Amino acid sequence: MSEPTDDFEYERRFFCRELPAEYDDGDAPTLIIQSYYVYTDNYALRVRLLSRTIHIDMTPDLDPAAILNQYRERFTEAFVTVKGPSVGGTRYEVEREIDTRIAAELVKRGGAVVIKNRYSVWIAEDGWSVDVFGGPNAPLVVAEAERATPVTNLTIPKFCITEITDQPRFNNDGLAGRPFSEWAKDFERELAAEGPRFQQYFGKNRMV
Secondary structure, eight states, rough: OOOOOOOOEEEEEEEOOOOGGGGGGGGOOEEEEEEEEEEEEEEEEEEEEESSSOOOOOOOTTTHHHEEEEEEEEOOOEEEEEEEEEEHHHHHHHHOOOOHHHHHHHHHSSSSSEEEEEEEEEEEEEEEEEEEEOOGGTTTTEEEEEEOOOOOOEOOOOEEEEETTTTTGSSSSHHHHHHHTTTTHHHHHHHHHHHOOOOOSSSSOOOO
């Protein structure tokens, strides 16, 4: 008989235009460089490197490979992660830590690379991650609330423009395969025509 597993992540995600100054506590964000070796049909295999001591502005001309070559000795954590499809804010995920030197070589040798700064902020009763993307995904900003259980009755800050929880194109593996810069204008037209949308089946949304 198979053993029960709790290898799931529960999150709600939102498209933003910026991280407001009041949510920036002045600490350096976490720099993330990650490469996707599988990014099809919402399945993903990812290698990720993290550093909390490097501050890089996320500009459209940023080259993740050059940043990795310049700062590879300053990455202090690395992980390999397998993800399944996302359904209703729930996604299978299993992650294991690996040696940063091995991770750097894997990222250099293949996959589709994504680079971003991650800011950690506290809003109401939840810790949020706000990702500011660089390279071909600039100027995308995505805010995410994650819990150990389904994310219901969420307090949503006003800088969240519209919900993207069930839009795979905004997942990092989706952005690896087709960067935001390739379809940003189409998305902005959609947003202008349809207006902001927030899911109603996650309990009561509280807007602040």
